[in-house]
Structure formats: C-alpha cells, structure tokens
Amino acid sequence: MSAPRPVSAKSRREPSTAARQPHQVAPKTSPTRQWECMRTSTGSGPLTLAVCLDKPVTKQLVKDACILTPRWFTVKTEADVKAARWDVFPFPMIIKPTFEGSSKGIRLTSLVHNVPEAEAEAGRVINDYHQPAMVEEFIDGEELTVGVLGNSPAKVVGMMRVVPRQK
Numbered sequence: 524m525s526a527p528r529p530v531s532a533k534s535r536r537e538p539s540t541a542a543r544q545p546h547q548v549a550p551k552t553s554p555t556r557q558w559e560c561m562r563t564s565t566g567s568g569p570l571t572l573a574v575c576l577d578k579p580v581t582k583q584l585v586k587d588a589c590i591l592t593p594r595w596f597t598v599k600t601e602a603d604v605k606a607a608r609w610d611v612f613p614f615p616m617i618i619k620p621t622f623e624g625s626s627k628g629i630r631l632t633s634l635v636h637n638v639p640e641a642e643a644e645a646g647r648v649i650n651d652y653h654q655p656a657m658v659e660e661f662i663d664g665e666e667l668t669v670g671v672l673g674n675s676p677a678k679v680v681g682m683m684r685v686v687p688r689q690k
Contacts, residue, residue, distance in 0.1 A: 576622050577621070578595075578621050578622070579595070579597055579621060582595055593659050593660035593662050594659070595658060596657075597655045597656065598645050598649070598656050598658065599649070599655040600649065604642050604646055604656075607641075607642075607658070609638045609641055612660045613660075614636050614637060614641075614661075616658050616659060616660060616661055617629075617633050617634050617635070617658075617659050617661045618633055618641065618648060618656050618657065618658050618659075619657050620648050620654055620655075621654050621655040622654050623652065628648060628651070628652055630647075631688065632644055632647070634661060641658065665685075666685040667682060667683070667684055668682070670682070
C-alpha cells in the first residue's frame, strides 16, 4: 500500500518582475482545495503573505500595535521623487522596493546620505522593480531573521544574523 498523496505542497510565492502587487502573492490552488491546502500547509496563508510583502502595510500594523518602527514614506513615481520632502527625518536613510522580501533590491547604494543619492536610489528602485520605493529612517545595528513555527505556543526553530557586504 502506498502512502497517501499530499493535497498540496506550497511555499512562499512572490510575484514575477512584471507584476509585483500584494494581491498576487496568494498561492495558486483550485477553489475547492484552497481551504484544505491552507489547513494542511506548514506555510503562511495568502493574507499573511500579502501583508508581509507589503512593507508599508506591515509597518503600519506594527506601529498600530505600539511597537516602535523606523519612520518611513513611499515614493511611487519619478515626479514623487523630485517632490519628496527629504527633510522629514535625518539622513542616512535606506531605500528599498516596497513589495519585496529577503533583502531583494537592497544594494550597496541603498543606504543614502544626502538628497542627490536619495533621488538616484529611489529612481533606481522605481525603474528597476516597477513599484514604489520605500524610504526608511536608517537604524544602525544587527539584522536578525528568526524562523517561528506555530501560534499557541509559537516555537523558535532557527535564528540567523544577516551580515551585509562592505563597500
């Protein structure tokens, strides 16, 4: 007797380069199997994925929960870049794609120290990724990624320190 076939195996899905919108992050399953797939999956559900890949939405939810987060704003177009108020918080700032994860789009040029660097980097993100650029107050310190499994109680399954390349 063979083992039962799994209904679905899914992992985090990210939209293609041409279409990076948070509503397109949801894993693709047939409507009749979607609930069963979500129930048996060890991955996050479509709403969680969509929220986590939309940095401004995630940051607003975190802020609304009274958790400190670096200040930010977004610029959507080249015109927005030129009209931006670059004095809303002090330099340095970090500029990154709005709908990416896993440091995708972060370059050595992402950390900016003045208005010309900020305008150039925001333009690069908008043009290269076809999505808004997130401009965020830079907080110096270590970056950690923590894998968590479950909810009640949640269990830490791994931790990793991200070490950036040096210029």
